[in-house]
Amino acid sequence: MQNDIYAISVLIAKFIAKNSSVDELQDLESWKKESPENEILFNRLIQPENFAQLNLLAQHYDKDAAWKTVKNHIRPKPAFRLKPWYGYAAAVLLPLLLLFFFKRHSDAPISPVSEKLQVNRITPGGNKATLMLDDGSLIDLEDKEAFQLEEKEGTKIKKDSLGLHYESNTGNQKIVYNQINVPKGGEYTIVLSDGTRVYLNAMSTLRYPVNFLTDFRTVELTGEAYFEVKKSDKAFIVLTKDSKIEVLGTSFNVSTYPEDEIVRTTLVEGRVKIHLTGENKEIELNPSEQIAFDRNNKLFSVQKVDVASYIAWKEGLFYFKDWRLKDIMVYLSRWYDFDVEYANESIQLLRFGGKFSRYEEFSPILNLLEQTGKIKTEIKGKTIILCEK
Amino acid sequence: MQINVVNHDNNYIQDFQNLFKDFYIPLCIFAEKYLDNKEAAADIVQDTFLKLWQKKDDFQHINQIKSFLYTSIRNSCLNELEHKRVIENYSVEIQTLNLDSFFHDHVIEEETYRIIVEAINKLPPQTAKIMTLALSGKNNKEIADALSISEGTIHTHKKIAYKRLRKYLRGYFYSFLIVAFLLQK
Numbered sequence: 393m394q395n396d397i398y399a400i401s402v403l404i405a406k407f408i409a410k411n412s413s414v415d416e417l418q419d420l421e422s423w424k425k426e427s428p429e430n431e432i433l434f435n436r437l438i439q440p441e442n443f444a445q446l447n448l449l450a451q452h453y454d455k456d457a458a459w460k461t462v463k464n465h466i467r468p469k470p471a472f473r474l475k476p477w478y479g480y481a482a483a484v485l486l487p488l489l490l491l492f493f494f495k496r497h498s499d500a501p502i503s504p505v506s507e508k509l510q511v512n513r514i515t516p517g518g519n520k521a522t523l524m525l526d527d528g529s530l531i532d533l534e535d536k537e538a539f540q541l542e543e544k545e546g547t548k549i550k551k552d553s554l555g556l557h558y559e560s561n562t563g564n565q566k567i568v569y570n571q572i573n574v575p576k577g578g579e580y581t582i583v584l585s586d587g588t589r590v591y592l593n594a595m596s597t598l599r600y601p602v603n604f605l606t607d608f609r610t611v612e613l614t615g616e617a618y619f620e621v622k623k624s625d626k627a628f629i630v631l632t633k634d635s636k637i638e639v640l641g642t643s644f645n646v647s648t649y650p651e652d653e654i655v656r657t658t659l660v661e662g663r664v665k666i667h668l669t670g671e672n673k674e675i676e677l678n679p680s681e682q683i684a685f686d687r688n689n690k691l692f693s694v695q696k697v698d699v700a701s702y703i704a705w706k707e708g709l710f711y712f713k714d715w716r717l718k719d720i721m722v723y724l725s726r727w728y729d730f731d732v733e734y735a736n737e738s739i740q741l742l743r744f745g746g747k748f749s750r751y752e753e754f755s756p757i758l759n760l761l762e763q764t765g766k767i768k769t770e771i772k773g774k775t776i777i778l779c780e781k
Numbered sequence: 782m783q784i785n786v787v788n789h790d791n792n793y794i795q796d797f798q799n800l801f802k803d804f805y806i807p808l809c810i811f812a813e814k815y816l817d818n819k820e821a822a823a824d825i826v827q828d829t830f831l832k833l834w835q836k837k838d839d840f841q842h843i844n845q846i847k848s849f850l851y852t853s854i855r856n857s858c859l860n861e862l863e864h865k866r867v868i869e870n871y872s873v874e875i876q877t878l879n880l881d882s883f884f885h886d887h888v889i890e891e892e893t894y895r896i897i898v899e900a901i902n903k904l905p906p907q908t909a910k911i912m913t914l915a916l917s918g919k920n921n922k923e924i925a926d927a928l929s930i931s932e933g934t935i936h937t938h939k940k941i942a943y944k945r946l947r948k949y950l951r952g953y954f955y956s957f958l959i960v961a962f963l964l965q966k
Contacts, residue, residue, distance in 0.1 A: 400889055409946045443918075
């Protein structure tokens with residue numbers, strides 16, 4: 393119980409110092425919603441009068457004099473095992489609550505047989521997508537066969553085990569659009585006609601012209617994709633529901649799932665300019681920076697992040713750094729294709745961390761969740777039921 | 782878990798002093814909420830720090846230390862009040878003070894205050910004064926009058942201050958990430 397008090401204090405302090413990120417504002421809202429007392433406390437603490445009053449009380453105490461008294465009572469002792477207290481902010485990890493629940497080992501625990509039979513219905517994803525040509529015809533990209541076809545204006549499209557490749561064909565002047573749809577449990581890679589490589593995550597759609605004939609290279613995205621943009625004189629533009637991202641030659645990740653409350657663009661290298669729909673300003677990102685946009689409250693923040701955790705998926709890994717259980721489950725359910733139910737509301741907000749291959753079977757992951765001692769899991773067909781331990 | 786054997790006694794005392802200087806006043810304010818008496822509050826806080834010094838080998842993490850400080854002080858305060866009630870026939874309404882929610886709310890209040898003050902104290906003195914007045918609800922004109930400087934200067938100081946506070950408070954970002962654990966109340 394102690395630790396959420398300290399976490400909340402930090403959140404409120406940062407709020408008062410006008411320094412809250414979009415994630416922090418969301419966490420504050422969750423805490424406030426937990427009980428009316430929390431909301432009342434918050435509203436009281438953010439009043440300047442409260443700070444003024446505490447300062448007034450503070451005047452009556454003399455910490456220097458008090459320290460002198462305490463110091464005189466202390467006799468120096470040699471063996472002290474705590475690293476300087478003031479390293480705590482970044483360095484010290486509390487073992488009890490550090491929930492890194494999985495590091496991939498080849499001898500992962502095996503679930504009991506009956507569970508395994510059910511969980512076999514929940515399997516990891518793979519290369520799956522559907523291509524829609526300009527005339528609306530659909531081509532399934534899932535099977536292993538390599539093929540080559542031509543769009544109606546002559547551009548050659550090659551498919552192999554790595555994905556789809558578009559051959560540049562600037563001779564033709566007709567603008568023709570294709571669309572790739574990646575379903576639940578799918579991922580796909582496509583190389584556009586300018587050489588830009590796009591890795592698409594599960595439940596994503598990319599719409600793009602088969603050849604870039606205008607002054608800009610513009611594509612439209614829903615879901616999540618990692619872009620490796622080929623350098624060119626023409627700016628590369630990614631349009632999403634909430635933003636327009638302009639790039640010259642760079643690698644970045646865009647996460648813009650319709651059901652997510654917060655959408656993020658993370659820059660790995662290069663430079664991007666982001667224009668949020670409805671805002672007047674353009675925000676430039678530097679490498680390792682991420683813009684997080686809260687759709688509900690129309691707030692955004694820019695932070696330096698550990699990019700590895702946001703692009704791990706394209707390396708075939710899941711890498712959660714202290715995510716809420718509900719966000720973890722939403723993310724996993726796009727890949728493993730399951731539904732989730734919670735027996736208790738509160739466990740959704742428990743935070744976990746972990747790093748593991750996404751081609752892993754699902755049952756070991758559930759086991760490890762149970763091993764943290766905080767969650768009990770139950771599987772009914774394609775539904776996972778989670779409850780408090 | 783980091784374990785560090787430090788050989789110089791001076792370092793321990795220095796660390797302990799830093800901790801004391803940061804926590805002493807917020808803890809006194811906290812104790813005062815229970816006791817309604819400043820001298821008694823200060824005494825209990827001092828005693829608690831002495832207890833902490835005796836037990837310092839027991840702790841590996843700052844949050845454990847905070848928990849110890851706030852919990853011990855609460856317990857000492859409640860004991861004191863009970864003592865007064867029994868021995869001195871001193872009637873005091875301790876029902877509210879006994880509640881976990883009272884403890885919970887005031888730890889948050891004092892910790893929030895402590896974190897802000899700790900960050901402000903890292904600012905240069907003039908800027909710190911300005912920020913303290915600003916956070917107390919004074920507008921730029923009032924601050925300018927109080928400190929006899931121009932409003933323009935106030936504005937500049939505040940801009941720099943918020944930027945620096947952002948940097949000082951960022952360290953807490955990790956602390957939160959790692960230990961945040963929201964429970965049902």
